[in-house]
Amino acid sequence: MAVKILSVDDEQQMASLMRQYFRRKIRSGEYEFLFAYNGREALELLAQRPDIDIILSDINMPEMDGLTLLSKIHEKKNPAQRVVMVSAYDDMRNIREAMNKGAFDFATKPIDMEDLSLTIEKAIAEIEYVRKSQQEHDQLESLKNDLAVARDLQQYILPQTFPPFPEACDKIDIAASMKAAKNIGGDFYDFFRLDSDRIALVIADVCGKGIPAALFMAVSRTVIRSKGTVDASAAECMLESNKLLSAYSVDAMFVTVFYAIYDLNTGLLTYSNAGHTYPYLIKSDGSTEQIPSTRSPLLGLFAAAQYKEDSIQLNHGDTLFMYTDGVSEAMNPDREELGNERLTGILTGCKDRNCQEVIDMVNRGITDFVRDAEQSDDITMLVVKRV
Numbered sequence: 001m002a003v004k005i006l007s008v009d010d011e012q013q014m015a016s017l018m019r020q021y022f023r024r025k026i027r028s029g030e031y032e033f034l035f036a037y038n039g040r041e042a043l044e045l046l047a048q049r050p051d052i053d054i055i056l057s058d059i060n061m062p063e064m065d066g067l068t069l070l071s072k073i074h075e076k077k078n079p080a081q082r083v084v085m086v087s088a089y090d091d092m093r094n095i096r097e098a099m100n101k102g103a104f105d106f107a108t109k110p111i112d113m114e115d116l117s118l119t120i121e122k123a124i125a126e127i128e129y130v131r132k133s134q135q136e137h138d139q140l141e142s143l144k145n146d147l148a149v150a151r152d153l154q155q156y157i158l159p160q161t162f163p164p165f166p167e168a169c170d171k172i173d174i175a176a177s178m179k180a181a182k183n184i185g186g187d188f189y190d191f192f193r194l195d196s197d198r199i200a201l202v203i204a205d206v207c208g209k210g211i212p213a214a215l216f217m218a219v220s221r222t223v224i225r226s227k228g229t230v231d232a233s234a235a236e237c238m239l240e241s242n243k244l245l246s247a248y249s250v251d252a253m254f255v256t257v258f259y260a261i262y263d264l265n266t267g268l269l270t271y272s273n274a275g276h277t278y279p280y281l282i283k284s285d286g287s288t289e290q291i292p293s294t295r296s297p298l299l300g301l302f303a304a305a306q307y308k309e310d311s312i313q314l315n316h317g318d319t320l321f322m323y324t325d326g327v328s329e330a331m332n333p334d335r336e337e338l339g340n341e342r343l344t345g346i347l348t349g350c351k352d353r354n355c356q357e358v359i360d361m362v363n364r365g366i367t368d369f370v371r372d373a374e375q376s377d378d379i380t381m382l383v384v385k386r387v
Helices: 012-021 021-025 038-049 068-076 094-102 112-159 211-226 234-249 339-348 355-368
Strands: 003-008 032-035 054-058 082-088 105-109 172-179 185-195 196-205 256-263 268-274 280-282 289-290 310-313 321-324 379-386
Touching: 003 012, 003 038, 012 021, 012 032, 021 032, 032 038, 038 054, 038 068, 038 094, 054 068, 054 112, 068 082, 068 094, 082 094, 082 112, 094 105, 105 112, 172 185, 172 268, 172 289, 172 355, 185 211, 196 211, 196 321, 196 379, 211 234, 211 256, 234 256, 234 268, 256 321, 280 339, 289 339, 321 355, 339 355, 355 379
Parallel strands: 003 032, 003 054, 054 082, 082 105
Antiparallel strands: 172 379, 185 196, 196 256, 256 268, 268 310, 280 289, 280 321, 321 379
16 A cells, blocks of 8 residues: 655645656655645545645644644644654754654755655654554454453353352252453353262363463363263263363373262262372361372373273261362462462361352462462362351
């Protein structure tokens, strides 16, 4: 596209001079010149042609001088427009005022056309830079909007209604939360009924951050939920889910998963730990311990991996605290991690708390520990209590 240049000068011969000197660029379509003979005509042209790139304006003109025109142009706030002021060599006071008011450059009369040509080229380079920056800014804003939508969608696909099983409130209490380190995260939690007596519980952590992790998170959740509803045991669910996720995995992406099946009537928890952090059991007497587990391979890397399962009995008043490593590895400004010892101390103080209160206490403990340090990993918790 041609660079559009508006020459504003009450001397008629200036238009002829511009056409003659830049005739080759005009013929080739590089430059397009427009002409006005005072500030008012220039403003009218600018209103009709807001795409004008460069204004070459004389300072001393009838009806509206160049300094007033400069002020009017700046009121339009077009960051990709450049104004070059033209005046007599001995009119440095006005030239200096024009520069202070935001003129891009100046030229003195009699005009050195070669120097003016270089000034125009310099202005074109500035305009291209500004437009490129604007384009990048627009792309960034578009990406931010897309990420905001993705974040909302990600939160939407996670269960948000608590209590999730109102008909079983006399048997089980459940609460969960996921706080992404970035706009969108790779952690997720889930729970769903398998039958009238059993509930599946899932907490998982996808490797990596951002959009790739979020997409793999959505796929992983869908696969595990679909396999959980048809496979009889926790180990079988992990086995079949791994086969599918290994086929979907790109760039060696993987997910750690703690998958459990909880019997509402007996309190028996059967689980398979696919490379995930060990959950905590907060007993009704106030003691806290990490539950024993035969850790199996994570999901998504090895299609032929085998999975084992364990079981534990939850007594009345016992609470199971499941979490991702963003909890225990939360760092303070000194780059110290919260660690299992501090986490155990927080959980030990959660006796007789309901599940949401446990999450709130852990969040407060993390906040107090990390202080003003930036969150480096997703923080996800899933808490279940046998009422």
